[in-house]
Amino acid sequence: MTATPESRTGARVQRLALARFTTLGVGGEAEVWVVTNHEQLAEAMEEPYRILGGGSNLVISDQGVPERVIRLSGPLAERDLTPDPDLSDPDRIVTGWVGGGVPLPGLIRALQKLGYSNLEGTVGIPAQVGGAVWMNAGTRYGEMFDGLHTLEIATPAGLRVVTPDDLRWGYRDSGIPRNHIVTRVRLKLQKRTPEEVLAKMTLADTARKGQPKMKTPGCAFKNPGGVGAGRLIDEAGLKGTRVGNALIAPEHANFIVNLGGATAADVHALLDLIRQRVGVPLELEYELWPGEVQLGASLPAQWALEPT
Numbered sequence: 001m002t003a004t005p006e007s008r009t010g011a012r013v014q015r016l017a018l019a020r021f022t023t024l025g026v027g028g029e030a031e032v033w034v035v036t037n038h039e040q041l042a043e044a045m046e047e048p049y050r051i052l053g054g055g056s057n058l059v060i061s062d063q064g065v066p067e068r069v070i071r072l073s074g075p076l077a078e079r080d081l082t083p084d085p086d087l088s089d090p091d092r093i094v095t096g097w098v099g100g101g102v103p104l105p106g107l108i109r110a111l112q113k114l115g116y117s118n119l120e121g122t123v124g125i126p127a128q129v130g131g132a133v134w135m136n137a138g139t140r141y142g143e144m145f146d147g148l149h150t151l152e153i154a155t156p157a158g159l160r161v162v163t164p165d166d167l168r169w170g171y172r173d174s175g176i177p178r179n180h181i182v183t184r185v186r187l188k189l190q191k192r193t194p195e196e197v198l199a200k201m202t203l204a205d206t207a208r209k210g211q212p213k214m215k216t217p218g219c220a221f222k223n224p225g226g227v228g229a230g231r232l233i234d235e236a237g238l239k240g241t242r243v244g245n246a247l248i249a250p251e252h253a254n255f256i257v258n259l260g261g262a263t264a265a266d267v268h269a270l271l272d273l274i275r276q277r278v279g280v281p282l283e284l285e286y287e288l289w290p291g292e293v294q295l296g297a298s299l300p301a302q303w304a305l306e307p308t
């Protein structure tokens, strides 16, 4: 067994299976650094690292990853929704700091109760605030950048505080370079009634009705050229296909679910199969850690690639 190093700043360092930190529930071991303040974070960033949020967009290899995996905790996972008196008025609220490690679903519920609008379109996204901001997660009813006032970002060169205007953000993209870490944000919100906010949340929630309820990292592929990837996978006859304990969901073919005990290899095999059988190139929606596997490399014998 390899000894885990001590952190000089007091970060908690442990070798852990990453599966427990992902919504799919697969992933081997890595050295996990749980950091609760900027000093610990700076130390964790001294060696190659990855930042893990809610693990809701990840398929992590059964072998884990060689880099340190950083998780934000303590004050970096707390929220202060008190309106800043200097920046807020009766209609517009600018909050205190909300940590990058804060779970997004709980934040959205809390904002609804307060009658604070702008982020309710992101309801149902099982991310952390930092991960959701990093990729500007959202739905047709709204996205993270609808509600951001200020962002604090840890970069290899130190801490930066920026506004959305400083970033080239766009559709599912914050413009923040990979491995720059969103440590905290301040939110910019409109004052509404809780009922008004709830009504919009319900709309966004209703759009998810057909999605599977099992362990999954969300949609597997982006929609190519406006055509639903789920429809293409369904038309290729793959709905309900199972490899090991991973399944192409019968409810929606663009979701791969873990039936219990699935491995990353099972999921890779299904991704390969889909890419092989669907006639058009498909771009992955989620990330594979440590990197994209070669097409066909993970297919079990019964799914062997046909010669091209």
Ligand SMILES: Cc1cc2nc3c(=O)[nH]c(=O)nc-3n(C[C@H](O)[C@H](O)[C@H](O)COP(=O)(O)OP(=O)(O)OC[C@H]3O[C@@H](n4cnc5c(N)ncnc54)[C@H](O)[C@@H]3O)c2cc1C
Binding pocket: 023, 050, 051, 052, 053, 054, 055, 056, 057, 058, 100, 101, 124, 125, 126, 127, 128, 129, 130, 131, 132, 133, 134, 135, 136, 137, 138, 139, 172, 179, 180, 181, 182, 183, 216, 217, 218, 219, 287
């Ligand atoms: C059931 C389900 C439904 C979903 N629905 C949607 C949807 O409607 N819309 C949508 O956009 N997405 C959706 N997703 C996908 C996923 O929730 C988003 O991609 C989300 O932004 C991932 O955030 P996370 O915190 O889980 O990040 P992770 O999955 O942990 O990581 C994803 C990436 O973000 C980086 N990251 C994580 N935290 C930080 C941070 N603090 N600073 C910088 N980078 C960071 C990671 O390094 C990694 O590169 C869904 C997923 C599931 C499982």
